[in-house]
Amino acid sequence: MPIRLPCILMRAGTSRGPFFLAGHLPADPARRDEWLLAALGSPHPLQIDGIGGGNSLTSKVAIIGPSAEPDIDVEYLFAQVSVERRTVDTRPNCGNMLAGVGPFALECGLVTPRHPSTIVRIRNRNTGARVEAVVQTPDGQVTYEGAASIPGVSGTAAPVALRFCDVAGSKTGRLFPSGLRRELIDGLDVTLVDGAMPMLLVAAASLNIDAALAPEAIEADAALLGRIEALRLEAGRRMGLGAVANSVIPKPALLGPGRDGATLTARYLTPHAVHRAMAVTGGITLAVAARTPGTVAFELATSDEGAGVAGVRIAHPAGVLEIGLGMEGEAVRWASVLRTARRIFEGHLLLPAQGLAEAAAPRLAAE
DSSP states (O other), X not given: OOXXXXXXXXXXXXXEEEEEEGGGSOSSHHHHHHHHHHHHTOSSTTOTTSSOOSSGGGSEEEEXXXXXXXXXXXXXXXXXXXXXXXXXXXXXXXXXXXXXXXXHHHHTTSSOOOSSEEEEEEEETTTOOEEEEEEEOGGGOOOOOSSBOOTTXXXXXXXXXXXXXXXXXXXXXXXXXXXXXXXXXXXXXXXXXXXXXXXXXXEGGGGTSOTTOOHHHXXXXXXXXXXXXXXXXXXXXXXXXXXXXXSOOSEEEEEEEOOTTOSEEEEEBSSXXXXXXXXXXXXXXXXXXXXXXXXXXXXXXXXXXXXSXXXXXXXXXXXXXXXXXXXXXXXXXXXXXXXXXXXXXXXXXEEXXXXXXXXXXXXXXXX
């Protein structure tokens, strides 16, 4: 008999994936990852035997459970499921999937809704970050309908306001893990920064391309991708992340000056494909770097911060992502971003029990 796994499929920000209650998945990480691979249909370029979309943006998972912390409502674990490899990476956070955590927690009864909106206090288990999500709950009911729009998603929906309270040192504990705001890798000026996401920042012009180049053109240039990956591997070593060939962090970003009112132009890699919009955690990290003197991003950014709050607008392939920053001198106290989400379906995934047992056996035996 197949394994019946309760599931909610959600579009969250510019990402999509299944949302699970933690109690419905195996506690053992190796078994849990086998279930997630089966659920998404990996490894396969089309994920034809699962609900993944054959793209890193639609091969994501959110796992939510209650928190034991008195000032936190729920815990959220993000999992990036590889499309073509048998790997599940829980090292990074995902800010877009985070937009669905509040609505999911409310509708599953983990948090009591209020009128007209509810603040859901979230602890991200990947990085330890604390995030507050403001979800629209008129008459104590979650609504997904509204007038908010975000680049990369058609139509409008109810806004989900996210405020990140911890925006430095998500994985390494330091904003600049190497101790430098700017350094050379392979003769190129780069910034290695760990804000809401560990990242490698490099000026697109130093790679002889335009920062506004179409994602398809970047992905079609094998030599360019090879050079970016070489930079990323060395960046991971210098950031104290070790060998990162099989990890999705650090994420590279190719930067250029802002245009048409934007602070920066950016192409964000995930890391072996170009994001069709901009990751929330990546955008926050870019915003922090853009307001920190001495970084590659600061040198390229326009300066339009107001008193106490430094707004940063990042141009990406689908439009512009706006990030609000609460600043005290050069210190960033918080970052905020507006997202939307939508509940797409609810029901049960049917996982092949025999196939899971066979797949899990070699890994469990090796451990």
